[in-house]
Amino acid sequence: MKYDFAAIEAKWQKHWAEHKTFRTPNPGDDAFDPDKPKFYVLDMFPYPSGVGLHVGHPLGYIATDIVARYKRMRGFNVLHPMGFDAFGLPAEQFAVEHGVHPRVTTEKNVATMVGQLKRLGLSYDWDRSLSTTDVDYYKWTQWIFLQLYHSWFDPAENAARPIDELVNMLKNEQAYVHPDGDVVYPPAEGLGPIEGDPIGMLKWHELPPEEQRDILDSKRLAYLAEVPVNWCPALGTVLANEEVTNDGRSERGNHPVVKRPLKQWMLRITAYAERLIDDLEQVAWPEPIKLMQRNWIGKSEGAYVDFTVDSPDAQLIRVYTTRPDTLFGATYMVLAPEHPLVDEITTDAQRAAVNSYRAEAAARSDVDRMADAKEKTGVATGAHAINPVNNERIPIWIADYVMMGYGTGAIMAVPAHDDRDFEFAKQFDLPIRPVVAPTHDWLTEQAQAAEGLQSLGTDALRTQYESNPASFPAAFTGATTSINSENDERILTGLPTDEAKAHITVWLEGKDLGKAAVQYKLRDWLFSRQRYWGEPFPILHAPDGSIRAVDVNDLPVELPPMDDFKPHASDDPNAEVQTPLSRASESWKHVTLDGVTYTRELNTMPQWAGSCWYYLRFIDPKNNDRFVSDDAEHYWMVSPKKDGTPHTGGIDLYVGGAEHAVLHLLYARFWHKVLFDLKQVSTPEPFGRLFNQGYIQAYAFTDERGVYVEADQVEERPGAQAKITRMEVNRKTGHNAEKVYKTDYFYKDNPVIREYGKMGKSLKNAVNPDEMCDQFGCDSLRLYEMYLGPLDQSKPWRTEDIVGVHRFLQRLWRNFVDDETGDLLVSNDPPTDPPDDLTRLTHKTIAAVTGLMDAMSFNVAIAKLIELNNALVALPTVPRGVAEPMVLLLAPLAPHMAEELWQRLGHDTSLSAEPWPTFDPALVVDDEIELPVQIMGKVRTRITVPADADDKAVEETALSDDKVKELIDGKTVRKVIVVKGRLVNIVAN
RNA sequence: GGCCCAGUGGCGGAAUUGGCAGACGCGACGGACUUAAAAUCCGUUCCAUGGCGACAUGGGUGUGGGUUCGAGUCCCACCUGGGCCACCA
Numbered sequence A: 001m002k003y004d005f006a007a008i009e010a011k012w013q014k015h016w017a018e019h020k021t022f023r024t025p026n027p028g029d030d031a032f033d034p035d036k037p038k039f040y041v042l043d044m045f046p047y048p049s050g051v052g053l054h055v056g057h058p059l060g061y062i063a064t065d066i067v068a069r070y071k072r073m074r075g076f077n078v079l080h081p082m083g084f085d086a087f088g089l090p091a092e093q094f095a096v097e098h099g100v101h102p103r104v105t106t107e108k109n110v111a112t113m114v115g116q117l118k119r120l121g122l123s124y125d126w127d128r129s130l131s132t133t134d135v136d137y138y139k140w141t142q143w144i145f146l147q148l149y150h151s152w153f154d155p156a157e158n159a160a161r162p163i164d165e166l167v168n169m170l171k172n173e174q175a176y177v178h179p180d181g182d183v184v185y186p187p188a189e190g191l192g193p194i195e196g197d198p199i200g201m202l203k204w205h206e207l208p209p210e211e212q213r214d215i216l217d218s219k220r221l222a223y224l225a226e227v228p229v230n231w232c233p234a235l236g237t238v239l240a241n242e243e244v245t246n247d248g249r250s251e252r253g254n255h256p257v258v259k260r261p262l263k264q265w266m267l268r269i270t271a272y273a274e275r276l277i278d279d280l281e282q283v284a285w286p287e288p289i290k291l292m293q294r295n296w297i298g299k300s301e302g303a304y305v306d307f308t309v310d311s312p313d314a315q316l317i318r319v320y321t322t323r324p325d326t327l328f329g330a331t332y333m334v335l336a337p338e339h340p341l342v343d344e345i346t347t348d349a350q351r352a353a354v355n356s357y358r359a360e361a362a363a364r365s366d367v368d369r370m371a372d373a374k375e376k377t378g379v380a381t382g383a384h385a386i387n388p389v390n391n392e393r394i395p396i397w398i399a400d401y402v403m404m405g406y407g408t409g410a411i412m413a414v415p416a417h418d419d420r421d422f423e424f425a426k427q428f429d430l431p432i433r434p435v436v437a438p439t440h441d442w443l444t445e446q447a448q449a450a451e452g453l454q455s456l457g458t459d460a461l462r463t464q465y466e467s468n469p470a471s472f473p474a475a476f477t478g479a480t481t482s483i484n485s486e487n488d489e490r491i492l493t494g495l496p497t498d499e500a501k502a503h504i505t506v507w508l509e510g511k512d513l514g515k516a517a518v519q520y521k522l523r524d525w526l527f528s529r530q531r532y533w534g535e536p537f538p539i540l541h542a543p544d545g546s547i548r549a550v551d552v553n554d555l556p557v558e559l560p561p562m563d564d565f566k567p568h569a570s571d572d573p574n575a576e577v578q579t580p581l582s583r584a585s586e587s588w589k590h591v592t593l594d595g596v597t598y599t600r601e602l603n604t605m606p607q608w609a610g611s612c613w614y615y616l617r618f619i620d621p622k623n624n625d626r627f628v629s630d631d632a633e634h635y636w637m638v639s640p641k642k643d644g645t646p647h648t649g650g651i652d653l654y655v656g657g658a659e660h661a662v663l664h665l666l667y668a669r670f671w672h673k674v675l676f677d678l679k680q681v682s683t684p685e686p687f688g689r690l691f692n693q694g695y696i697q698a699y700a701f702t703d704e705r706g707v708y709v710e711a712d713q714v715e716e717r718p719g720a721q722a723k724i725t726r727m728e729v730n731r732k733t734g735h736n737a738e739k740v741y742k743t744d745y746f747y748k749d750n751p752v753i754r755e756y757g758k759m760g761k762s763l764k765n766a767v768n769p770d771e772m773c774d775q776f777g778c779d780s781l782r783l784y785e786m787y788l789g790p791l792d793q794s795k796p797w798r799t800e801d802i803v804g805v806h807r808f809l810q811r812l813w814r815n816f817v818d819d820e821t822g823d824l825l826v827s828n829d830p831p832t833d834p835p836d837d838l839t840r841l842t843h844k845t846i847a848a849v850t851g852l853m854d855a856m857s858f859n860v861a862i863a864k865l866i867e868l869n870n871a872l873v874a875l876p877t878v879p880r881g882v883a884e885p886m887v888l889l890l891a892p893l894a895p896h897m898a899e900e901l902w903q904r905l906g907h908d909t910s911l912s913a914e915p916w917p918t919f920d921p922a923l924v925v926d927d928e929i930e931l932p933v934q935i936m937g938k939v940r941t942r943i944t945v946p947a948d949a950d951d952k953a954v955e956e957t958a959l960s961d962d963k964v965k966e967l968i969d970g971k972t973v974r975k976v977i978v979v980k981g982r983l984v985n986i987v988a989n
Numbered sequence B: 001g002g003c004c005c006a007g008u009g010g011c012g013g014a015a016u017u018g019g020c021a022g023a024c025g026c027g028a029c030g031g032a033c034u035u036a037a038a039a040u041c042c043g044u045u046c047c048a049u050g051g052c053g054a055c056a057u058g059g060g061u062g063u064g065g066g067u068u069c070g071a072g073u074c075c076c077a078c079c080u081g082g083g084c085c086a087c088c089a
Helices: A005-019 A057-075 A089-098 A101-117 A135-149 A165-171 A209-217 A269-282 A287-297 A324-329 A348-363 A366-371 A419-428 A441-449 A459-465 A497-510 A631-637 A664-677 A769-776 A778-787 A799-816 A837-854 A858-872 A881-888 A895-904 A953-961 A962-968
Strands: A039-045 A078-079 A149-153 A159-162 A222-232 A237-239 A256-265 A300-309 A315-323 A332-335 A379-387 A392-398 A412-414 A515-518 A539-541 A548-549 A588-595 A598-602 A653-656 A690-692 A696-702 A714-716 A720-730 A736-743 A745-746 A748-760 A926-936 A938-946 A974-979 A983-988
Touching: A005 A101, A005 A515, A005 A598, A005 A778, A005 A895, A039 A057, A039 A631, A057 A078, A057 A237, A057 A653, A057 A778, A057 A837, A089 A101, A101 A769, A135 A149, A135 A664, A149 A459, A159 A165, A159 A392, A159 A664, A165 A269, A165 A858, A256 A736, A269 A379, A269 A664, A300 A324, A300 A548, A315 A324, A315 A332, A315 A412, A324 A497, A332 A419, A332 A895, A348 A379, A348 A696, A379 A983, A412 A419, A419 A441, A441 A459, A497 A515, A497 A858, A515 A539, A548 A696, A720 A748, A769 A778, A769 A799, A778 A799, A778 A858, A799 A881, A799 A895, A837 A858, A837 A881, A881 A895, A938 A953, A938 A962, A953 A983
Parallel strands: A039 A078, A039 A653, A332 A392, A653 A690, A926 A983
Antiparallel strands: A149 A159, A222 A237, A222 A256, A300 A315, A300 A379, A300 A515, A332 A412, A379 A392, A539 A548, A539 A598, A588 A598, A696 A748, A714 A745, A720 A736, A745 A748, A926 A938, A974 A983
């Protein structure tokens, strides 16, 4: 009989479902085997979209499935779950447009996707499946939020602690309140009551309750703050910085985003900045992803410096700089337009100009700022400040190239050594004073780009630079040696940059003019959304403005039933914010406790909340008493330690796209660390190993209007070279221009242009996996997706290529099963002695495939199986000693056919728990090997030597070879290099 | 503009990480089977030159240089493509 993939695949998918083949027991369950090591392999769970999957989506799922199946055969307890990140905008927008409750849409989409995933034969434990929208799930998302709310970050321990412990410290006078509201307490080693009254500090019991409350609220990891937020009027919601694109638009929907102050929930992720950077060293992640996280957190080290305004009030302006060594070169200052001191210090003469510039800057969208980022703008305030190192009086400007949100919102400008300050200084004719010696290379390079400098020698250039830096095209921003930097007390001149930084910082600290400081680009995480379809906050607002957390026993706070989900979208960026939940029933909105009537928090959490911890819930998804049980969490998250390998535990393999490099992965690490500090989980990091799969790309075709056409109806006519003319914006000039293309591709007889990019519905080039399964079988689809190329690279889909792996499977079937009779073509002949070539090839293949599975090089593993299979084609029957390992090697990759063949080989259980085949190392190496012989690095001939021949014997064989003798005749052999098992190289001349 | 990644036949890719470049597949070409097509099977397929021919000689991993007995792999500069960040002081 022929290979009937449709029947066979359906048969085994049914078998796996009925027998719960992939159910994974937890510690304590009957079927649990405590002797096996664990392996937790996880996909980034998808949003259940209504349009269904295209073949690009399951790439990672197929890969993790292969790993899961392989690891089971290698004797691991494997946890391999799948779920759905189901809160979010599309379901809500669909609800707004069609009046269908998002839960209905979501559940329907989940069902569709589960069906599509099951057709791929993925070995998930479906009993563990969950959606972030399940009430049983988001109950615990709310619980984790309360953990954050009830905690503070203790800088002394560099960890989160329950806020009750802070209250106790304050009550016991182990900590005090600084008059500015900050909590101060002795360093960790000196804990204990301070003797006597610390001068100027406030005692806890002396403070009124409201002040106590404010102080605690200001310390919590989850806190309310009035902050300038990214407000998207069209979506009627705020967005996190990470959700706003470069050009100031919403990542979803591409709507304009403006800044406006709003009271919002924030999570204190900045407290973890240092640990989020440091702990990256402990995880096995791709370096580029680690780098992106480090850049996102954006740590920089430098110093604060206080400048005094030259005015009767003598206000202090604090700046942040990474180059305190250039302080002598600070010739002016710049404040952000929104800086609070601007109003106070501006002189009457400049007031009008300053006010109009501030108004202009406020009105400018980020798009405008982007567009002319090269053009520096600014206005002088008329005020001056004193440079503390040389008492120079320097002007204070405002300019929008300084941002209020970073550092102190004020800078000292050192135009000689900062590109932006240099441009600004040139534009407004401000003095430029070099205080760092430029390098020779830099000077000569600059001279070539500048007019009138080409002819100068190095010394002349140096003199020129020091006397007239404005004549150079750029600022020197490197780190070398300080020059022109001295005052009565401190000489930096001659010091290397590093030392100069340290010296001046010490001097500033001694004079109380500044101090060393670290800055991060990372901001606290804006956690409120003005949406319906998200987790409600477990928070109550009292009439007096105080906040009360919902008691843990009263969770979950369920979303109220509603008909109108519409956010209050508006064209007016200043319109009053009205969240959908503000229109919930009065009985939902109001709660009376202890005689006080509270109003519920009417914002919801962002979509990231649910995906921050789903990997933990998979471990114990049905637990009603805890978010995850301690035993199960400890078993699945703590890796068995291997000697010498650093380990942070966590998930053994986490696979997903690189688009989550800084959003999901940073947020999830943050939550996990909080839970770790609070002793709720066992490991400091959630994802021990991360793997980023590439994208499946596809050709897309556009007609002369630039409109996409159905890619699967495009035909290729080689050599046609049809012309197609199109109006296009020229990238360089920015003008519309006619552009002519030549193409061999046609859509309904009209020429079309081939483009290349991601697969997707909008590009009309999506390929449906269901169709591929119908046509070729899902084993073929699985093999093809893996055979395409390395998993971490993007590569193009070509439906016509899938026949390659499909033929392989058919050929393999025919090698095992007679097409006519259906008889098994496997012989039970005992292995030959000595082992024949086929036995050797089998062992070589087992060895190679094992290594390739471990390396996740599935494309090469498949190639090796094809080679072995090709060697079987000419045989009338396959020996059992070859057939069984072959089927087992195939099992993770093409599980349906493997199960069927395994059954036909006479086994009555699923091969998913069969041990992985082993190989005899002696059979992997041939007795005799052929070695290439190079002369002067070029291969000239080959010799055959015993595999275990020593270097001397190989050398002699090579030198006595006729061809070699001929070629080295008359030359002196200088050296013979023998690389064991590889080659021989003769150096002769 | 900064940082990161990649560049190998007509195409996707392989090369045990410094050791025989082009495994395996697609496509193409030639042949077998067939009334025919599909399917299947066999052979050829990096380029150039020579030969009917198994073959011989030379060149070859984006470009130019370098290190090395030996470079697709390491170093320097450049070109091209992709990604991330982008006035972060």
